[in-house]
Amino acid sequence: MALSERTQAFVNLYAGIGVLEKYLELDESAKELAKQHNVAIRFKVKGGPDGVVDIKNGACKVYPYEEGVKTNVVLYFDSCDKFNRLVAGENVMPIPTKGILKVLTLLAKPDQWFNVLTGDMAALMRKKEFDNDDEKKRSVTLAFYAMTLGAVVLGNEDPIAQWAMRATADGEVSLGIKDVAYSTIVKSGGKNGKFTAVLEKSQNPRSIMEFADIDTAGGVINGTLDAMTAVSTGRLETKGHMLMLDSFNKIAAILPRYLS
Amino acid sequence: MTYTYKKNIEMMMRAARVVPNGVYGHLGPAEGCMIPMSAYPFFVSKAKGSEMWDVDGNRFIDYMCGYGPNILGYGDPEVDAAAVAQMKKANCTTLCADIMVDFAELLTDTVKKDWAFFCKNGGDVTSLAVLVARFYTGKPKIVFVDGYYHGVAPWTQRPDSPGTLEDDCKNRFQVRWNDVEQVRQLFEEHGKEIACFIATPYMHGNFLDNELPAEGYWKQIRELCTKHEIILIIDDIRCGFRLDTSGSDHYFGIEADLITFCKALANGYPVSALCGKEFLKGAVASIPYTGSYWLQGIPFAAGIATLNKLKATDSVGYMKEMGERLGAGLTKTAKELNVPLHVSGAPSMFYLRIADPLGNFLLHQEWIAECVKRGAFLTNHHNHFTNMSLTPELVDETITIASEAMDIMVKNHPEIFR
Numbered sequence: 049m050a051l052s053e054r055t056q057a058f059v060n061l062y063a064g065i066g067v068l069e070k071y072l073e074l075d076e077s078a079k080e081l082a083k084q085h086n087v088a089i090r091f092k093v094k095g096g097p098d099g100v101v102d103i104k105n106g107a108c109k110v111y112p113y114e115e116g117v118k119t120n121v122v123l124y125f126d127s128c129d130k131f132n133r134l135v136a137g138e139n140v141m142p143i144p145t146k147g148i149l150k151v152l153t154l155l156a157k158p159d160q161w162f163n164v165l166t167g168d169m170a171a172l173m174r175k176k177e178f179d180n181d182d183e184k185k186r187s188v189t190l191a192f193y194a195m196t197l198g199a200v201v202l203g204n205e206d207p208i209a210q211w212a213m214r215a216t217a218d219g220e221v222s223l224g225i226k227d228v229a230y231s232t233i234v235k236s237g238g239k240n241g242k243f244t245a246v247l248e249k250s251q252n253p254r255s256i257m258e259f260a261d262i263d264t265a266g267g268v269i270n271g272t273l274d275a276m277t278a279v280s281t282g283r284l285e286t287k288g289h290m291l292m293l294d295s296f297n298k299i300a301a302i303l304p305r306y307l308s
Numbered sequence: 309m310t311y312t313y314k315k316n317i318e319m320m321m322r323a324a325r326v327v328p329n330g331v332y333g334h335l336g337p338a339e340g341c342m343i344p345m346s347a348y349p350f351f352v353s354k355a356k357g358s359e360m361w362d363v364d365g366n367r368f369i370d371y372m373c374g375y376g377p378n379i380l381g382y383g384d385p386e387v388d389a390a391a392v393a394q395m396k397k398a399n400c401t402t403l404c405a406d407i408m409v410d411f412a413e414l415l416t417d418t419v420k421k422d423w424a425f426f427c428k429n430g431g432d433v434t435s436l437a438v439l440v441a442r443f444y445t446g447k448p449k450i451v452f453v454d455g456y457y458h459g460v461a462p463w464t465q466r467p468d469s470p471g472t473l474e475d476d477c478k479n480r481f482q483v484r485w486n487d488v489e490q491v492r493q494l495f496e497e498h499g500k501e502i503a504c505f506i507a508t509p510y511m512h513g514n515f516l517d518n519e520l521p522a523e524g525y526w527k528q529i530r531e532l533c534t535k536h537e538i539i540l541i542i543d544d545i546r547c548g549f550r551l552d553t554s555g556s557d558h559y560f561g562i563e564a565d566l567i568t569f570c571k572a573l574a575n576g577y578p579v580s581a582l583c584g585k586e587f588l589k590g591a592v593a594s595i596p597y598t599g600s601y602w603l604q605g606i607p608f609a610a611g612i613a614t615l616n617k618l619k620a621t622d623s624v625g626y627m628k629e630m631g632e633r634l635g636a637g638l639t640k641t642a643k644e645l646n647v648p649l650h651v652s653g654a655p656s657m658f659y660l661r662i663a664d665p666l667g668n669f670l671l672h673q674e675w676i677a678e679c680v681k682r683g684a685f686l687t688n689h690h691n692h693f694t695n696m697s698l699t700p701e702l703v704d705e706t707i708t709i710a711s712e713a714m715d716i717m718v719k720n721h722p723e724i725f726r
């Protein structure tokens with residue numbers, strides 16, 4: 049299946065980098081590092097996403113750029129491909145249109161703080177062997193949030209996943225790892241609507257998908273355990289409006305192509 | 309004491325190692341009708357009449373009937389005897405079993421069509437129907453109705469279905485159920501591109517209250533199809549022989565050009581059929597379409613026995629009566645407990661839904677789970693089926709179980725049912 053560079057760019061920004069929000073909550077040392085840098089970076093990608101990574105007091109939010117949002121740095125990429133290569137760790141220089149010095153301290157070298165943060169986060173999410181349970185928990189939890197963000201981005205931006213998003217009934221899909229982490233995908237606007245991700249537990253879910261434990265969540269998300277087998281063997285509970293989950297599953301099935 | 313499923317779960321763990329999803333497709337837990345899964349068994353070890361026993365030995369009164377095939381009762385002695393007799397004669401042979409001709413004559417006579425083409429599954433014959441319509445008309449497009457299910461071939465899917473290509477889904481329109489005006493407009497604008505209109509006799513989709521056709525709906529659709537030279541395909545795979553032994557098109561007062569049968573056709577023996585009008589016989593004869601087991605003898609013998617037995621009594625009347633008896637019992641309990649239960653569809657294929665404010669079906673799923681754990685096998689968002697072996701006693705036992713289950717669900721939710 050041919051991958052779409054545009055879809056990849058959206059996933060990279062809003063799911064790949066977007067999950068920094070949770071990483072900074074879960075990882076004390078990352079939070080300490082981020083605290084030293086209050087900065088709002090706009091990633092403006094031609095033909096792709098235009099969003100802001102806003103780091104303030106050790107917390108992070110990633111959201112679409114809107115007129116009037118204050119940013120310290122604007123990074124312009126003349127193609128999705130260039131942005132994707134930067135995220136993949138290649139030595140690609142964006143064109144800074146604002147805040148040149150900050151760019152140099154931000155992205156120029158692999159050991160700059162932003163690269164350290166995103167690099168450490170990616171390494172933690174990809175890890176397969178863990179030093180301890182706490183590390184495993186953080187890794188799987190982050191991957192779980194990335195899955196939520198990724199599914200929302202795909203549903204809104206990917207031409208195939210959009211079919212599933214449009215077919216999803218309005219309301220909230222609650223995703224969770226039992227007693228560990230929860231997130232919500234909100235569908236609104238009917239057939240021409242959109243998804244929104246909320247990285248918190250849904251109060252009014254129409255459908256519910258909950259992993260029984262960290263190992264099940266980790267296995268399903270990294271592809272070593274297939275979701276339907278987990279459902280069949282009772283390690284993944286699904287209930288409520290199952291057609292909404294069916295759509296989510298169709299999107300989740302595409303996600304590993306873009307987020308791995 | 310409610311049921312537990314120790315052996316079922318062990319077997320599912322074994323299955324999951326060597327079979328995708330453990331049990332894939334609509335009989336498996338992954339397809340979404342067994343919710344929550346912890347309430348359901350997975351494997352049957354014995355079935356007779358309207359009852360089945362799982363591998364833990366739990367007994368169920370079964371209202372899914374194998375999702376339709378069980379119309380006379382599991383292990384019907386006459387059908388099985390006919391199958392065994394044919395087995396001793398010839399089954400899967402180099403030449404077609406002679407009994408095919410007997411079955412084709414009986415079936416075409418029963419459903420008042422001019423020819424029959426046999427396959428195995430429902431999807432085989434819906435796919436063939438579309439091929440015939442496209443070849444005969446020389447037009448590409450298919451009109452579907454919201455909530456449809458005609459199998460899993462790529463032409464029935466959306467591009468988000470894994471393995472389906474966007475190109476597979478290009479030649480299609482979709483219309484609302486019971487909306488003749490929309491069909492009229494669509495045909496006026498695009499009639500020259502449309503090969504067929506395919507629909508089930510009434511809207512028996514999942515997750516939706518089932519809806520019968522509005523007065524005059526089918527008559528008008530029939531007229532529009534004729535006017536625009538569009539083939540009218542009735543997919544009678546689920547309803548077939550439960551509304552009318554002569555086919556659901558006749559039940560609703562029309563004549564389909566093509567009609568598909570499968571589930572109840574041979575009481576569980578594998579055979580499906582596309583039946584049609586004379587003018588399409590040449591078209592179907594031109595299409596390369598065959599399968600290793602399509603002309604085996606045993607299912608034809610079973611089909612003959614099934615149809616003869618169904619026609620010997622007022623079978624549709626009986627299955628309707630059993631469905632009405634159950635529906636009335638459940639509705640009475642629901643009224644007493646103040647539960648907004650909706651019973652829809654044809655009584656012999658009743659669909660159940662407890663309404664809830666959020667539309668998340670959770671109350672309904674809780675109720676059904678309590679039913680299943682006590683031996684009334686219902687699923688959540690699929691229509692159910694009655695069959696000829698059901699007795700008033702079994703139905704009344706079901707009402708008792710379902711009423712107790714509803715009472716438990718209500719007591720678990722004092723915040724809703726004060």
Ligand SMILES: Cc1ncc(COP(=O)(O)O)c(C=O)c1O
Binds near residue numbers: 375428429430508570
């Ligand atoms: C209306 C209808 N059409 C087609 C099919 C597909 O039949 P099969 O699963 O035998 O291919 C079904 C099966 O449930 C059905 O209900």
